[in-house]
Amino acid sequence: MVFYSEKVMDHFANPRNVGEIKDADGVGEIGNPVCGDMMIFYIKVKDNKVKDIKFKTFGCGAAIAVSSMISEMALGKTVDEVLKITNDDVAKALGGLPPNKLHCSNLGADALHKAVQDYKKIKIF
Numbered sequence: 001m002v003f004y005s006e007k008v009m010d011h012f013a014n015p016r017n018v019g020e021i022k023d024a025d026g027v028g029e030i031g032n033p034v035c036g037d038m039m040i041f042y043i044k045v046k047d048n049k050v051k052d053i054k055f056k057t058f059g060c061g062a063a064i065a066v067s068s069m070i071s072e073m074a075l076g077k078t079v080d081e082v083l084k085i086t087n088d089d090v091a092k093a094l095g096g097l098p099p100n101k102l103h104c105s106n107l108g109a110d111a112l113h114k115a116v117q118d119y120k121k122i123k124i125f
Contacts, residue, residue, distance in 0.1 A: 050082060
């Protein structure tokens with residue numbers, strides 16, 4: 001039996017910032033073929049800050065909770081601050097994750113970082 005914190009259950013049952021941004025400034029997608037989880041993050045950036053963020057996650061409850069928490073953690077932060085969000089930060093913010101679900105926080109942080117890297121690539125040109 002897997003036990004989740006109240007925060008994980010809340011973010012799973014009431015995920016924040018679900019959806020897609022059609023004209024996103026950056027998109028990051030990552031998947032794990034072993035567990036089947038897939039996450040896509042969309043960000044809008046203004047004045048070097050994340051002004052809007054949305055995600056689509058296909059996977060377990062922990063993956064959805066991680067995506068929701070990351071979206072809240074990134075909103076309003078500068079792109080450089082967002083790149084400093086680690087998988088440990090996400091797991092701690094959620095009140096911990098079971099050991100067999102820690103890979104979900106890795107996926108979330110990686111997908112978010114990919115969205116920022118995508119934004120930075122586009123901005124250079």
